[in-house]
Amino acid sequence: MADTLTSILKKLLNQPTAPFHEYHVRAQIEQLLLDVPHVELSTDAFGNLLATYRKGKRKSNPVWVLGAHMDHPAWVKNPGKNGDWEFLGGVPKSIVDLPENIALRRENGDIAPWGFPVTIEEGKVGAAACDDLVGCAVIIATIKELARLGLDATVHAAFTRAEEVGFLGAWHLGKHWPFGKEAAFLSVETSRPVNGAEMGDGPIVRVGDRLSVFDHDLIATVMRTAAEQGIRVQRCLLDAGACEATALQACGIRSAGLSVPLGNYHNLDDDQNVSAEYVMLEDVKATVNLVVALVGTEHQGLGERTxxxxxxxxxxxxxxxxxxxxxxxxxxxx
Structure with a gap:
């Protein structure tokens, strides 16, 4: 799985992206999933990419919908201002407008992301936009692994647009939920580790974010699965930011969050210098293993009572x- 995961990461992280301009990433995801057995692809009215892996009649309880967003803070051409560049996403304007930082942007049509190369070396993955293309890669690797193993399972995925400007794609998904009442949403994010979480210590089971706390029973299921599979995880409240689980939960969808610890969140290092984001490859691998187990195994043996x-x-x-x-x-x- 490691080589496949590395290949997926390289292909996705090399795609330029920005809020409302996720077409390069979406096309790459479609290409990666195009020939995977038992997978159906579609888009909704907002342009979110939806995928379903369905083999056999077995369904987990709940049926999981894995979610990750395809955009990242970047410059876009403003359609109402003669094509002038406008930065969209959560980076302070005082930093974005510094001449040395403007020099770091790389124009690509109507978007201009940061010009950092993709690097995978010594167990560290660096790129201009790990958030949340690494989450997209985790979902793709999960679906490919389910297909490779030939597991009987049903799992859905939603690759959403315009998260960085206020959960717009996720909100549309929640308001036009196509997956049924028995389905629950799992946000697969990359997030700044806070409140005791550390990079390299495994995926973070996110009990909540800056705006809300998540479904207790879903969190317990994720924790129980990690224990059953011997996967080291960190259970933390990540309240330095917010994720799409909050948006889906506000729409009445049961939701939980799972995060890969992220360095240089939104491309800012500890000194507020613009830098490449990065994650640890072992954390990404463990996240894939956990999600595969979550949707592909029966939860028996170990486990706490409700x-x-x-x-x-x-x-x-x-x-x-x-x-x-x-x-x-x-x-x-x-």
Whole structure:
């Protein structure tokens, strides 16, 4: 899987992208999934790319929808200002407008991303836009691995547009949800590690972000799967930013988040210098392994009871104590 994953990363990370201008990335994803068995591709009215891997009748509970966005902060030509360059995405204007940073942009038609090369060496993956093309690569590698193994499973994927300017593609997806009530959304992101998370320590099971907290039962399922498979993960609240799970959850879709730890988030290093983003290859591999297991295996053996199950058992265990103490409470009311 490692060579295949490296190839997928190189092909995707070399594609220029920007909010509303994800066509290069979308075409590459379509090419990578075109001949994969049991995969169907489509687009919705917003231009989000949708994919479904379906083999056999087995369905996980829930049916997962894996989500990643195809855009990254970059310059685009403003259609209302004679084609002048405008920077879209979460980087301070005071930094974007510095002459030395303007010199780093690389024009490609109507977009101009940062001009950093793709590098994969000594276990580190660097590029102009790891966020969230690495998440897209994880989903593609997951689908390819399911097909290679011939696993009976159903899993959906949504590669969304215009996340960096306010979850626009994700919001459209949530408001026109095509996957059914039993489906749940898993945001597959790259995120700045905070609150104890570290690069190189495995994927982060994201219990929430800056705007919301995610579905407890879905998080428990991801954690249980990691334990069953012996995959090291980090369980953290990543509140330095927000991800598409928040948008889908606001639309009434059960949601959770999974993140690959990211260095130089939005191309800014610790000194606020414009730099290439980077992730650790082992973190990416572990994320693929976890998502494959999440959608491709039965969750048996290890695992915690749900909170409802635990409370019900405790109620039975302590029933006599409750009844005896209730009598004392009644005495105090007399």
């Amino acid at each position: 909170l409802e199950e635990r409370v019900t058992l405790r109620m039975k265990e302590y029933k006599k104590h409750l009844e005896a103490s209730n009598a004392k409470f009644e005495e105090t009311l007399v």
